[in-house]
Amino acid sequence: VATRAITCPFCALACDDLGAAEAGVDTRGCAKAAAGFARDAGRTEHRVRGKPVPLADAVAAAAALLSQARLPLITGAGADLAGIRALIALADRAGAVIDPWQSMVLRRNFAVTQESGALTATFGEVANRADAILLLGGDPAPDYPRVFERLVDNGTPLFRSTPPSLAYLGPAAAAPRRTMAAAIHLDSNRLLDGVAALHAALAGRLPRDADIAGVPAAAFVELGERLSAAHYGAILWDVRNLADDGKAVVATVLRILRHLNRRTRAVGLPLAGSDNALGFVQALLWQTGWPAQVSLAGGAPEHDPWRFDAARLIAAGEIDALLWVAGLSHSPPPATMAPTVALLAPDIALTGEAAVEIRVGVPGLDHPGTLVRADAVVALPLDAVRKTALPSVAAVAQAIVESLGARA
Amino acid sequence: MITRLAGGRIYDPEHGEQGVARDLYVSDGRIVAAPAGGKADHSYDLGGAIVMAGGIDIHSHLAGGKVNLSRLLMADDHRDELMERGALTRSGSGWTTPSSFATGYRYAAMGYTAAFEPAMVPSNARLAHLEMTDLPMVDKGVYLMLGNDELLLQMLAREAPQEQIDDYIAWMMRATAALGIKTVNPGGISAFKSNLRDLDITDTTHGVTPRRVVNALARAVYELGVPHPLHIHCNNLGLPGNIETTLATIAAAEGFPIHLTHAQFHSYGREGDRRFSSAAARLAEAVNRNPHVTLDVGQIMFGQTVTASGDTMAQYRNRAFASPDKWILMDIECDGGCGIVPFRYRDRQFVNALQWAIGLELFLLVEDPWRIFLTTDHPNGGPFPTYPHLLRLLMDRDFRDANFARLHPAAQKASILPTLKREYSLNEVAMMTRAAPARILGLADRGHLGVGAAADVAVYVEDADRERMFTTPKHVFKDGVEVAREGRILATPSGSTHIVRPEGDDAIEGPLRRFFADHMSVGLDHFRLAPAEIEGAGGHLITQACRPRRRA
Numbered sequence: 001v002a003t004r005a006i007t008c009p010f011c012a013l014a015c016d017d018l019g020a021a022e023a024g025v026d027t028r029g030c031a032k033a034a035a036g037f038a039r040d041a042g043r044t045e046h047r048v049r050g051k052p053v054p055l056a057d058a059v060a061a062a063a064a065l066l067s068q069a070r071l072p073l074i075t076g077a078g079a080d081l082a083g084i085r086a087l088i089a090l091a092d093r094a095g096a097v098i099d100p101w102q103s104m105v106l107r108r109n110f111a112v113t114q115e116s117g118a119l120t121a122t123f124g125e126v127a128n129r130a131d132a133i134l135l136l137g138g139d140p141a142p143d144y145p146r147v148f149e150r151l152v153d154n155g156t157p158l159f160r161s162t163p164p165s166l167a168y169l170g171p172a173a174a175a176p177r178r179t180m181a182a183a184i185h186l187d188s189n190r191l192l193d194g195v196a197a198l199h200a201a202l203a204g205r206l207p208r209d210a211d212i213a214g215v216p217a218a219a220f221v222e223l224g225e226r227l228s229a230a231h232y233g234a235i236l237w238d239v240r241n242l243a244d245d246g247k248a249v250v251a252t253v254l255r256i257l258r259h260l261n262r263r264t265r266a267v268g269l270p271l272a273g274s275d276n277a278l279g280f281v282q283a284l285l286w287q288t289g290w291p292a293q294v295s296l297a298g299g300a301p302e303h304d305p306w307r308f309d310a311a312r313l314i315a316a317g318e319i320d321a322l323l324w325v326a327g328l329s330h331s332p333p334p335a336t337m338a339p340t341v342a343l344l345a346p347d348i349a350l351t352g353e354a355a356v357e358i359r360v361g362v363p364g365l366d367h368p369g370t371l372v373r374a375d376a377v378v379a380l381p382l383d384a385v386r387k388t389a390l391p392s393v394a395a396v397a398q399a400i401v402e403s404l405g406a407r408a
Numbered sequence: 409m410i411t412r413l414a415g416g417r418i419y420d421p422e423h424g425e426q427g428v429a430r431d432l433y434v435s436d437g438r439i440v441a442a443p444a445g446g447k448a449d450h451s452y453d454l455g456g457a458i459v460m461a462g463g464i465d466i467h468s469h470l471a472g473g474k475v476n477l478s479r480l481l482m483a484d485d486h487r488d489e490l491m492e493r494g495a496l497t498r499s500g501s502g503w504t505t506p507s508s509f510a511t512g513y514r515y516a517a518m519g520y521t522a523a524f525e526p527a528m529v530p531s532n533a534r535l536a537h538l539e540m541t542d543l544p545m546v547d548k549g550v551y552l553m554l555g556n557d558e559l560l561l562q563m564l565a566r567e568a569p570q571e572q573i574d575d576y577i578a579w580m581m582r583a584t585a586a587l588g589i590k591t592v593n594p595g596g597i598s599a600f601k602s603n604l605r606d607l608d609i610t611d612t613t614h615g616v617t618p619r620r621v622v623n624a625l626a627r628a629v630y631e632l633g634v635p636h637p638l639h640i641h642c643n644n645l646g647l648p649g650n651i652e653t654t655l656a657t658i659a660a661a662e663g664f665p666i667h668l669t670h671a672q673f674h675s676y677g678r679e680g681d682r683r684f685s686s687a688a689a690r691l692a693e694a695v696n697r698n699p700h701v702t703l704d705v706g707q708i709m710f711g712q713t714v715t716a717s718g719d720t721m722a723q724y725r726n727r728a729f730a731s732p733d734k735w736i737l738m739d740i741e742c743d744g745g746c747g748i749v750p751f752r753y754r755d756r757q758f759v760n761a762l763q764w765a766i767g768l769e770l771f772l773l774v775e776d777p778w779r780i781f782l783t784t785d786h787p788n789g790g791p792f793p794t795y796p797h798l799l800r801l802l803m804d805r806d807f808r809d810a811n812f813a814r815l816h817p818a819a820q821k822a823s824i825l826p827t828l829k830r831e832y833s834l835n836e837v838a839m840m841t842r843a844a845p846a847r848i849l850g851l852a853d854r855g856h857l858g859v860g861a862a863a864d865v866a867v868y869v870e871d872a873d874r875e876r877m878f879t880t881p882k883h884v885f886k887d888g889v890e891v892a893r894e895g896r897i898l899a900t901p902s903g904s905t906h907i908v909r910p911e912g913d914d915a916i917e918g919p920l921r922r923f924f925a926d927h928m929s930v931g932l933d934h935f936r937l938a939p940a941e942i943e944g945a946g947g948h949l950i951t952q953a954c955r956p957r958r959r960a
Binding site for chain 2: 005007016017081082085089092093110113114115116117118119120121122123124125127128129150154156157158159231232261264265267282283285286287288289290291296299300301302303370372376377378379380381
């Protein structure tokens, strides 16, 4: 009776059928969700140079640190949408670079959209229409545990009459643990050759006697025919399963999809964006016009995937202040010489000492919020399921902005 | 505190005022009656300047998933157009699809105080509304895209009674905080997902015709008493000969009020050597004859832009014209879609040139300025900062003729534009861009300057160059606060979101809940956007009244 459906914030599938009750959260058999909802709330003290302080003092110290910096960087992963909006406002006010952590992985998808476009669909379309699904590069289930349940095993689809046929193209060791109607195994560093061969096969340009990474041409021809024969084909990949040439893989997949759509329908569904990274990308797009790797240091938004990549800036020692946000992810701040303000969920252990350590709540666990799903269309409301006094990232970022304003 | 706007000339068509020299008084965000003795705490000397209510853009793609995808696609546009942060303002970028803050600042600096996003897919409602809380300066609102949602198509296919359809529409509007209902290529977006490549209004897809979709939705909107009539993007956008579809759409409404949007893209004949001709006169004649029909033009403006539309079927066709050559297509959640194709409209290109002329023909041939609205279908026909140029084309015949003379010669031969001598008056401009949009949207206290109206006011210095005049108003007030002066931003209010909450029988929630559980990828309770989510993000909601006309 007292069970309410809640949304899980711990991966970008954003499953919203979990049951929250007095006794705890029914995580529907998902180990990732179970671990997430069991996260410890032990560390609640804010600190400046290791010494416990009231939140207001920590905020003032963070503002002082950011205001003195010539090139501050705001990065990390894991804030709800309100937190992200406030972080971008802070970056604008402080003249900071802002970039979702590991945005170079997201870039494998969005750079292709910037340069060539995209042909995609949301979860609901794939779950209701797809009659053939090609999984690319590896099993998405480790990152997205309920992906097959959500996208493939829909028992009451609107449009298809039988379950979708599954195919796989990728390394054998990472193959999904599902029965495949067709599978082509090749090393992950040959995946680009694999999708290029599939495109060539569709275009009738693949020599019959060709051998691609040890796979005979006929296998690609057969896979192409399978997709061509589908009413609504879907190509699905977990962007983290792609290698450094992932952008070229995605660009080739786009060419495959364009080819297929001349006669039938086919769509891509890239899976990405856990820790609300796509919420970060969406809010950056609407507030600055750019998806990631944005500098607000010069007064107007600049985008450069190399110069403003957070990991590179840290590694190269180009920044003189770091604001690290980890409200959803487990990650402590990366090692840097720059003084660090760390906004951390209460279960994250700091290996060293941060200049300023502020403990924040986990959205969906400690406070309500909004999370953007992997298809970047649907945003879901997050609930609070336990009582803590931890502030949200939004509240902290807004307080820092106000403190900066008071200093000006 | 009372503020006096002294010595202006008032254009307020709602009250029949055409250049009336009188002072305007503002207090607490509202227009108030002149206080005894005309005493005010603060006074602006307008020195004979033109005073109008703030501009209202009835159709502008300003927020939501497809706008964000457009921003992503139009990287060069964002690199070339930068806006630095100021003491009051946030930084931004982009010309054709500016970032959210820049959008608000630009509208306000141009004298506009409200703009409405016309194509929100149901599943994107939460994200679109949260994005709009970062769009300051102007009031806003959204039209919910229906008519390709599989649930409605199923209801129509099994001939569900109209009452149920009304209940469904009412529920959906409340759940998504909508102000109006729009249908885009009714049935066609769904059909395209099933690999149909074209769909005319009498064709059948999944047991339903677009004609039936239009009729059911127009009727539901009318019966629920939603002020804004069904907002229709007809089938066959952009195709030569589509005037027949457009006229058939008017017929399909069977007298229920409808609004035809970006009508320019739906006013094409198939005559001439090039099998592409203007049918503006035919549409204008039909509109003049049918008082229940309104339209906005969707004028094209020469230059680079991007087209962002829910109409995947049309946008898939249009990919052939992409410039630069890249495009996005997305199928969305069994309720809609989006297609994004960059365009560069050129005056020396026959089709573009004739499109330009067709839009202007519509403006000049539709007789009643209360029923035609100034739009470029931002950004699809051109970005909204081009409105002042468009106003000059309408108000200055010599300027229009000079521009016409630069068109592709065959387009010049194919247009009657030079024979149209009409020039819009300031009063007609105030109707078309203020009073009439407020009326058609049901915004009783906007679009006019009567006592009690919200003090959204734009003050323009009279200038024979109407483009210059309308580009940079002398003063702009939003809810009584001066927000812009000669293009400079002085204050950054967040603006309100206008919604309606039509009443329906909540029994519809039972079958809806089942449909969501069986087919959709979110539960009904999480699909539904709580008003508190918008307010909690800094938004402010204003609920406009519905006047139900349901049968007993």
